Amino acid sequence: xxxxxxxxxxxRVLAVVEQIPPGRVMSYGAIAEVVGVGGPRQVGRxxxxxxxxxxxxxxxxxxxxxxxxxxxxxxxxxxxxxxPLRSTERVDxxxxxxxxxxxxxxxxxxxxxL
DNA sequence: GGTGTGACGCAGG
DNA sequence: CCCTGCGCCACAC
Numbered sequence: 354x355x356x357x358x359x360x361x362x363x364x365r366v367l368a369v370v371e372q373i374p375p376g377r378v379m380s381y382g383a384i385a386e387v388v389g390v391g392g393p394r395q396v397g398r399x400x401x402x403x404x405x406x407x408x409x410x411x412x413x414x415x416x417x418x419x420x421x422x423x424x425x426x427x428x429x430x431x432x433x434x435x436x437p438l439r440s441t442e443r444v445d446x447x448x449x450x451x452x453x454x455x456x457x458x459x460x461x462x463x464x465x466x467l
Numbered sequence: 468g469g470t471g472t473g474a475c476g477c478a479g480g
Numbered sequence: 481c482c483c484t485g486c487g488c489c490a491c492a493c
Contacts, residue, residue, distance in 0.1 A: 359490095381475055392489050393475040401474050409474080420474040 357390055365390070366399045369453060370407040375434040377451035378444050380415040387453055417444040 357365065365388050373379050381393035381400075388396070393415075400409050400420075410427035413419050417439060419427040424442060431438060439445040 385475090394473065394489055395475095397474045398490070399474095404474075412474080414474085415476055423474085 362388070362390060362395070363399050363403050366396055367403060367407050370400075370404075370409065370412055372453050373408060373411040373451055375411075376436050376449070378411050378413045378431075378436060378446070378449045379451055380413060380446070382415050383450075383452065384412065413444050413446075415446075417446045417449075418442070419444065 366384060369379070369384050369387050381396045384396045385391055385393050396412075400412060404412075408430075409420070410423070410430040413427075419431075419442060428438075428442065430436075431444065437445040437448040
């Protein structure tokens with residue numbers, strides 16, 4: 354079976370992003386793993402094209418760095434949602450990292466102490 | 468059909 | 481903490 358259609362891939366990626374709860378974040382690589390197709394670069398491409406309809410600011414790089422395009426806007430959202438920030442422009446992946454199949458990897462819906 | 472680029476990831480210095 | 485190089489896959493030229 355070949356890879357899913359482009360539209361199918363987009364829908365799938367956006368679906369995962371929509372599932373990300375407030376105060377939590379997912380890395381491009383994590384989304385690519387959940388989708389099971391393509392790689393982190395393809396996820397980023399989809400976000401740039403169709404990310405306008407989903408909480409794109411909850412999608413960050415694996416090292417906690419925010420998207421290079423609207424980092425300032427993303428910071429506003431993270432501060433408003435209470436995302437654990439480690440630096441003025443970085444997210445604390447150790448506490449904010451989230452996973453769709455049950456809160457594994459990071460912690461429960463609790464945001465843990467800083 | 469090769470080349471370059473990118474909202475990336477990781478290892479190394 | 482910083483920057484550099486390599487690998488990755490899809491798309492534009």
